[in-house]
Amino acid sequence: MTEVPISWFLTLSAVLFVLGVAGFLFRRNIITVFMSIELMLNAVNLTFITFSYQLKRVNGHLFAFFVMVVAAAEAAVGLAIILTIFKNRGTLNIDDVDSMKN
Amino acid sequence: MLIDTVLFYMFAALVLGGGVLTITRRNAVHSAISLIVSLLGVAGLYLLQQAEFLFAVQIVLYVGGIMVLFLFVIMLVNLDLAAKERQFNKQWLVALAAVAAVAAEIGYFIYRGKDAFHIAEPATMALAPPALGNTEMLADTLFSEYLLPFEIASILLLVAVVGAVVMAKKRI
Amino acid sequence: MPASFTSAADLIRLLPEIILTVMGTFLMVLDPILHKRSSRAFGHLSILALAGGIGGSVYAYAHAGPAFGGMLMVDGFATFFRVLVMVVGILTVLPSYRFLNRQDAETSEYHALLLFSIAGQCLMAAANELIIVFIGLEISSIASYVLAGYLRDDKRANEASLKYFLLGSFATAFFLYGVALIYGSTGSVNLIAVRAAISGQNAPEPVFLGLAAALMFVGLGFKVSAAPFQIWAPDVYQGAPTPVAAFLSAGPKAAAFAVFLRIFMTAFEPIGGGWEPLVWISALLSMTIGNFAALLQSNVKRMLAYSSIAHAGYVLVALTARSETGTAAAMFYLAAYALMNIGAFAVVSHLSGRGERYQNIDDLAGLGQKQPLTAAMLAIFLLSLIGVPLTGGFFGKFYIFKAALDSHLYWLAVLGLLNSAVAAYYYLRILVMMYMHEPGEAVEAVEPLSLGLRAALILPAMGTLFLGIFPAWVLDFAGKSAALVK
Numbered sequence: 001m002t003e004v005p006i007s008w009f010l011t012l013s014a015v016l017f018v019l020g021v022a023g024f025l026f027r028r029n030i031i032t033v034f035m036s037i038e039l040m041l042n043a044v045n046l047t048f049i050t051f052s053y054q055l056k057r058v059n060g061h062l063f064a065f066f067v068m069v070v071a072a073a074e075a076a077v078g079l080a081i082i083l084t085i086f087k088n089r090g091t092l093n094i095d096d097v098d099s100m101k102n
Numbered sequence: 103m104l105i106d107t108v109l110f111y112m113f114a115a116l117v118l119g120g121g122v123l124t125i126t127r128r129n130a131v132h133s134a135i136s137l138i139v140s141l142l143g144v145a146g147l148y149l150l151q152q153a154e155f156l157f158a159v160q161i162v163l164y165v166g167g168i169m170v171l172f173l174f175v176i177m178l179v180n181l182d183l184a185a186k187e188r189q190f191n192k193q194w195l196v197a198l199a200a201v202a203a204v205a206a207e208i209g210y211f212i213y214r215g216k217d218a219f220h221i222a223e224p225a226t227m228a229l230a231p232p233a234l235g236n237t238e239m240l241a242d243t244l245f246s247e248y249l250l251p252f253e254i255a256s257i258l259l260l261v262a263v264v265g266a267v268v269m270a271k272k273r274i
Numbered sequence: 275m276p277a278s279f280t281s282a283a284d285l286i287r288l289l290p291e292i293i294l295t296v297m298g299t300f301l302m303v304l305d306p307i308l309h310k311r312s313s314r315a316f317g318h319l320s321i322l323a324l325a326g327g328i329g330g331s332v333y334a335y336a337h338a339g340p341a342f343g344g345m346l347m348v349d350g351f352a353t354f355f356r357v358l359v360m361v362v363g364i365l366t367v368l369p370s371y372r373f374l375n376r377q378d379a380e381t382s383e384y385h386a387l388l389l390f391s392i393a394g395q396c397l398m399a400a401a402n403e404l405i406i407v408f409i410g411l412e413i414s415s416i417a418s419y420v421l422a423g424y425l426r427d428d429k430r431a432n433e434a435s436l437k438y439f440l441l442g443s444f445a446t447a448f449f450l451y452g453v454a455l456i457y458g459s460t461g462s463v464n465l466i467a468v469r470a471a472i473s474g475q476n477a478p479e480p481v482f483l484g485l486a487a488a489l490m491f492v493g494l495g496f497k498v499s500a501a502p503f504q505i506w507a508p509d510v511y512q513g514a515p516t517p518v519a520a521f522l523s524a525g526p527k528a529a530a531f532a533v534f535l536r537i538f539m540t541a542f543e544p545i546g547g548g549w550e551p552l553v554w555i556s557a558l559l560s561m562t563i564g565n566f567a568a569l570l571q572s573n574v575k576r577m578l579a580y581s582s583i584a585h586a587g588y589v590l591v592a593l594t595a596r597s598e599t600g601t602a603a604a605m606f607y608l609a610a611y612a613l614m615n616i617g618a619f620a621v622v623s624h625l626s627g628r629g630e631r632y633q634n635i636d637d638l639a640g641l642g643q644k645q646p647l648t649a650a651m652l653a654i655f656l657l658s659l660i661g662v663p664l665t666g667g668f669f670g671k672f673y674i675f676k677a678a679l680d681s682h683l684y685w686l687a688v689l690g691l692l693n694s695a696v697a698a699y700y701y702l703r704i705l706v707m708m709y710m711h712e713p714g715e716a717v718e719a720v721e722p723l724s725l726g727l728r729a730a731l732i733l734p735a736m737g738t739l740f741l742g743i744f745p746a747w748v749l750d751f752a753g754k755s756a757a758l759v760k
Binding site for chain 2: 004008009012015016017018019020021022023025026027029031032034035036038039042045046049050052053058059061062064065066068069070071072073074075076077079080081082083084086092
């Protein structure tokens with residue numbers, strides 16, 4: 001049984017989540033933007049595990065497990081989409097992939 | 103125990119350091135490596151909270167699977183030019199406001215401390231097993247109570263496979 | 275824990291999802307046998323699967339009740355949305371025949387992904403536990419990301435797919451964070467248990483729950499394209515293949531609203547006073563931004579995208595009412611909206627030609643002379659979108675504003691009505707273009723209606739008129755189902 005208070009873990013995951021949000025909003029490279037989403041998902045998983053440990057219930061672990069499965073599925077499809085973009089445009093700068101305006 | 107606290111600080115430093123580097127590095131490969139460091143830190147924190155199975159899954163699936171896929175794609179695309187360009191978005195003021203809002207919201211709860219989190223009543227110790235992250239127990243729950251999500255997760259993976267093939271195959 | 279957890283009744287209640295998934299897989303197995311010789315068969319089989327799914331959900335409704343230990347809740351509400359998304363599916367397949375043929379892109383994967391996406395939406399409609407909501411949402415979303423970029427060599431489709439994917443995943447992360455906080459503060463993710471914990475003696479701190487609700491609101495707000503999370507919608511609808519855009523504007527949106535209603539009207543109902551202002555603001559912003567931006571558009575798909583943002587705003591007005599009449603009004607409106615919107619997109623799909631060249635409002639000039647049937651159907655859809663009596667859109671708006679007034683939301687109702695008046699302008703502009711101008715290049719080049727397109731126009735038009743003339747049929751069912759299990 002670890003003595004580290006639960007709020008430290010929760011704070012850490014909150015900070016990690018905010019880092020992910022910041023990366024998503026600030027960065028222009030599509031792959032980095034996508035990696036920011038992975039940071040956010042990891043923050044969520046850490047929250048699940050922390051609560052699960054605190055509640056002494058195992059289902060939080062399973063939720064984190066499902067989040068990972070979804071992250072893997074998202075990564076496969078997302079990277080395929082990113083590759084098509086690169087093939088058609090030769091760039092991965094998010095501002096250059098913005099052709100539809102009136 | 104002191105050792106737990108020390109380990110927590112160590113892993114937290116990995117998580118945050120890796121995270122900050124991920125979103126600031128110019129070179130996408132560096133970003134990906136930093137993300138791996140961050141993910142390993144998260145794995146360490148899982149271990150600290152008796153989630154041995156997820157610790158293993160985090161390393162095998164996340165670091166070994168997803169991140170390798172990322173690196174693979176980064177190597178496939180030529181990002182030399184991108185590294186020389188401006189890295190941050192034009193609307194950084196808007197973005198900064200949004201981040202500040204999220205950070206302030208969450209900061210409030212940190213400020214309120216433990217009371218604010220108000221954790222639900224934990225199950226009684228009699229029910230709680232000694233090792234929470236025990237793989238056997240996880241499997242028991244997964245294949246009984248959580249059978250439906252497990253099954254529909256397979257549809258999700260099927261969709262991902264079909265989707266990736268559609269995006270990647272030679273001609274439609 | 276019993277040894278065999280799954281009973282026959284559980285499987286019956288899951289029947290629509292099972293039918294759709296099995297048929298989707300079957301389509302892909304059939305691909306090597308059928309390909310090139312009769313690729314239209316994929317479309318026929320999809321329609322068969324969706325019709326089977328509708329039958330399945332009606333059968334499941336006859337055995338209504340919770341399934342899989344309370345993870346699914348098959349009730350009238352779930353059945354309503356299951357049938358709705360499958361009808362949307364059929365109306366997406368119908369114009370797809372011609373569209374895919376024209377783009378030379380007929381594959382089994384298109385139809386399989388469509389079926390999987392709808393299966394995910396059916397799960398969302400019936401989900402009573404946040405983890406099922408999440409996985410259903412992801413099945414629906416991942417399939418939609420790929421469908422939006424299905425024409426891989428089209429740069430606009432690429433862009434649509436990327437934006438949809440990035441913002442969709444971003445939204446999912448917010449939603450999940452909300453789920454994690456709910457799990458921590460109530461110890462459960464089952465909506466009924468969450469409600470019990472929130473309204474119980476040892477209730478979690480309200481601000482904490484507020485944060486969880488706000489995070490989930492952000493996530494779902496993205497999915498239903500409510501302001502201020504609407505930025506992706508115009509680009510995605512414009513770039514995606516037109517039948518897919520039609521699908522995205524109706525199916526995933528209806529399913530996301532189903533989840534929205536179920537979560538906020540059961541689990542979070544005890545803290546309703548807390549989230550009401552949030553939804554109030556979002557509803558007003560969605561209506562205003564959607565309608566005023568739509569005024570400025572020259573591309574029809576983009577205009578319909580902004581109008582769909584505005585319509586999401588109207589549904590949010592019904593949610594703000596926080597009453598069973600509000601829920602019933604939202605259900606009715608979503609059904610009417612799905613029919614009229616998907617019909618309008620079908621006309622665009624018909625008109626746009628190879629490579630989707632003709633998408634501008636000017637391109638509709640003279641359609642009334644050249645193809646009176648198409649023009650008449652589009653006129654019905656547009657009048658319904660405006661909310662003219664005798665159409666489904668009229669009663670939809672009527673019930674929503676009535677529910678808002680019953681809940682003393684006078685300002686919101688007045689502002690919503692003003693918004694509807696603004697909206698009339700841009701819909702009428704299309705009507706004028708169709709009937710008061712000489713045929714242009716696009717209309718001269720238009721092909722005759724195929725059987726599939728004819729059905730894709732006439733069926734939703736009939737549905738729209740039916741909802742406008744006999745609204746009680748659907749409204750009664752919605753009213754009965756709106757009392758969600760708590």
